[in-house]
Amino acid sequence: MRWRSLMLVVVLAWFAWALVTLPPEPAALRLPPPSAGDPPVVRGAYHVHSKASDGTGTVEEIAAAAGRAGLRFVILTDHGDAFGRTLAPSYVGGVLCIEAVEISTAGGHYVALGMPPPPYPLAGEARDVVEDVARLGGFGIAAHPDSAKPELRWDAWDAPFDAMEWFNADSQWRDEGRWRLLPTLLQYPMRPSATVASLFDRPADLLRHWDAIAARRRVVGLAAADAHARMGLGGKTDPYDELVYVKVPSYEAIFRSLSISVELRDPLSGDPGADARSVIAALRAGRVYAAFDSMAGPGALSFTAESGGEVARQGDALAIKGMARFRAVTNGPPHTTLELLRGGEVVGRADGPSLEWEGSQPGAYRIEAHLPGAPGEPPLPWIVSNPVYVGLPAALGGADAVPPAIARLVWPAGSWRIEKDGRSAGRSATSAGEGPIRHTLHYELGRDAASPFVALVTTDVGALHDATRFAFRAASERPMRMSAQVRLVDGTLERRWQRSVYLSPDPREITVSFADMRVVGTGAREAFAPVRIHSLLFVVDSVNAKPGSSGALWVEGLRTER
Numbered sequence: 155m156r157w158r159s160l161m162l163v164v165v166l167a168w169f170a171w172a173l174v175t176l177p178p179e180p181a182a183l184r185l186p187p188p189s190a191g192d193p194p195v196v197r198g199a200y201h202v203h204s205k206a207s208d209g210t211g212t213v214e215e216i217a218a219a220a221g222r223a224g225l226r227f228v229i230l231t232d233h234g235d236a237f238g239r240t241l242a243p244s245y246v247g248g249v250l251c252i253e254a255v256e257i258s259t260a261g262g263h264y265v266a267l268g269m270p271p272p273p274y275p276l277a278g279e280a281r282d283v284v285e286d287v288a289r290l291g292g293f294g295i296a297a298h299p300d301s302a303k304p305e306l307r308w309d310a311w312d313a314p315f316d317a318m319e320w321f322n323a324d325s326q327w328r329d330e331g332r333w334r335l336l337p338t339l340l341q342y343p344m345r346p347s348a349t350v351a352s353l354f355d356r357p358a359d360l361l362r363h364w365d366a367i368a369a370r371r372r373v374v375g376l377a378a379a380d381a382h383a384r385m386g387l388g389g390k391t392d393p394y395d396e397l398v399y400v401k402v403p404s405y406e407a408i409f410r411s412l413s414i415s416v417e418l419r420d421p422l423s424g425d426p427g428a429d430a431r432s433v434i435a436a437l438r439a440g441r442v443y444a445a446f447d448s449m450a451g452p453g454a455l456s457f458t459a460e461s462g463g464e465v466a467r468q469g470d471a472l473a474i475k476g477m478a479r480f481r482a483v484t485n486g487p488p489h490t491t492l493e494l495l496r497g498g499e500v501v502g503r504a505d506g507p508s509l510e511w512e513g514s515q516p517g518a519y520r521i522e523a524h525l526p527g528a529p530g531e532p533p534l535p536w537i538v539s540n541p542v543y544v545g546l547p548a549a550l551g552g553a554d555a556v557p558p559a560i561a562r563l564v565w566p567a568g569s570w571r572i573e574k575d576g577r578s579a580g581r582s583a584t585s586a587g588e589g590p591i592r593h594t595l596h597y598e599l600g601r602d603a604a605s606p607f608v609a610l611v612t613t614d615v616g617a618l619h620d621a622t623r624f625a626f627r628a629a630s631e632r633p634m635r636m637s638a639q640v641r642l643v644d645g646t647l648e649r650r651w652q653r654s655v656y657l658s659p660d661p662r663e664i665t666v667s668f669a670d671m672r673v674v675g676t677g678a679r680e681a682f683a684p685v686r687i688h689s690l691l692f693v694v695d696s697v698n699a700k701p702g703s704s705g706a707l708w709v710e711g712l713r714t715e716r
C-alpha cells in the first residue's frame with residue numbers, strides 16, 4: 155500500500171513537472187509583404203532521411219509532412235555512394251523533393267547535391283570525396299561535425315568543402331541524457347515541435363568553426379533537420395540499428411521546429427528540374443538563412459550590406475569603399491534582439507526586429523536574431539543568416555605551388571610485379587619506346603571477393619629513400635581512382651601510407667608528397683621516414699571500384715623529387 159502511494163506521488167510529480175516546464179506555444183508571425191527589390195523567398199527543410207536509408211517515412215509521407223508544416227521543398231539525403239544513381243527532383247503533393255546523397259567518407263559524412271551520377275562509387279578520404287563532388291559540379295556539405303559518433307562526425311577541416319552544417323537537429327536532441335528526455339516524453343504529444351526544440355542549444359563550437367573558416371574563404375552554413383522519424387528503444391549505441399523503434403520525433407515535428415529559407419532569383423515555376431536548379435543555385439550562393447520557427451514562425455529576414463553604391467545580400471562578397479552600411483529586417487515581435495557579428499564577435503546590437511549599423515572593418519558579417527525565453531544553454535538563436543563577405547580577397551589562393559625539384563628518373567623495365575587477392579586478376583606491360591617508360595596495368599576485381607584489389611608493385615625503391623615526393627604521368631580507360639601507396643616493413647609488421655589520385659582518359663601530371671600521404675585503413679596523418687620505404691604500389695581496390703569491374707591504367711615517367 156505504501157509503495158503504491160509512493161509510486162502515485164512519483165508519477166504525479168512527473169506529470170506536474172512536465173506540465174510546469176511545458177515549452178510555450180510558438181508565436182504566430184506574419185510573413186512580410188514582398189517589397190520591391192527583395193528576392194522571392196521559399197522555405198524548406200534540408201537533410202531528411204526516407205525509408206530508402208535509415209528513415210521511417212516514404213517520400214510521399216515526408217512531402218505531406220512538409221506541406222503541413224508550410225514548407226515548399228525538402229532536400230532528401232539518403233545514405234549511399236552515389237554510384238549509378240541519378241538525383242532526380244520531383245513535385246510530390248505540391249512539395250519540391252530534391253534528391254541528394256549522404257556519402258560516408260573516412261573523415262565523416264558529406265552531403266552532395268546538384269551533380270550527375272559519378273563514374274565510380276564515391277568513398278575514401280574526405281578530401282578525395284570533396285574533390286570528386288567538385289569535379290562533378292556538385293555542391294557538398296560537411297554533415298554534423300558535432301555528432302556524438304566519431305565515425306560520422308566531420309573532421310576534415312582543411313578540405314575545401316562548399317558548405318557545413320552549423321546546426322544538426324539529430325545531434326542536438328540525441329545528445330541529451332535520459333533524465334532530460336524523460337519529461338519530454340509527456341510533453342511531446344502536447345507540443346511536438348516546441349518539445350523537440352526545447353532540447354536544442356546554440357552550438358557555440360560549430361559556429362566558431364564556421365566563423366573561423368568564413369574569415370578566410372566563402373563557406374555556406376546550413377541548419378540541418380537530419381530527420382529520420384526514428385528513436386530506438388533498445389538502448390543500443392547506434393540508434394539506427396535498433397529493430398524496435400518509435401517514429402519520434404515525427405517529420406512534421408522537426409519540420410515545424412526549424413526551416414531554411416532560400417532567396418531565389420525567380421519564383422518557383424512548377425517545373426521540378428528548373429526549380430531544383432534554382433534552389434541549389436541559391437544554396438551555392440549562400441542565400442539562405444535558418445529559422446527556429448517553433449519559437450515564433452515562420453521567421454523571415456532580409457540582410458543587406460551596401461558600400462559605395464554596391465549592394466550585397468547574404469552570401470555575396472562586397473568591396474569596401476569608405477564605409478559599409480548593414481541593414482537587417484525581421485518579422486519578429488518587438489522584443490526581438492538583433493546581433494551583427496563579424497568573425498563571430500558581436501559588433502552591433504539592436505533592441506527590436508531591425509538593425510542598422512555601419513563600419514569599415516573587413517570581415518565575414520552575419521546576423522543572429524534572438525528572442526527571450528529561447529531554449530538551451532547557451533540560448534538557441536531564432537534566426538541565423540549567412541555571411542556577407544566584406545572587403546575580403548575575392549579569390550582564394552590556389553594550392554601551394556610545388557617548389558622546384560631535383561628530379562631523378564627511375565625504374566626502367568623489369569622490376570615490377572602484380573599483387574592481388576585470390577579472386578582478382580591482373581597483368582602488367584612495360585613499353586620502352588622513344589619516350590618515357592610506361593607501365594600499363596590491366597585489372598579485373600574479383601566479383602565475390604570481400605575487398606578485392608590489384609596492385610602494380612616494385613621493391614626497387616632506393617631512389618625514394620632520399621626523396622620528399624614522387625611524380626608521374628598517368629591516365630586510365632575510364633574515370634577512376636587509383637591509390638598510390640608506399641609500404642614500410644618493420645619485422646613482421648607491414649604498414650602502408652596512401653594518396654588517392656583521380657585518373658581519366660586525359661593524361662595528367664601527378665605529384666605525391668610523402669607529407670601528404672595518410673595511413674591506409676585509419677586515414678591517420680603520421681610522418682614516416684622515407685629511408686624505411688620497402689615498396690611502392692599503384693593499387694586499384696574496392697574503395698572506389700565495384701567488385702567485378704575491370705579496366706586498364708598506365709603510369710609513365712615515374713621519378714622521385716626532393
Ligand SMILES: [Zn+2]
Nearest residue numbers: 256263297306
Ligand atoms: Zn550522417
Ligand SMILES: [Zn+2]
Nearest residue numbers: 203231256380
Ligand atoms: Zn543524415
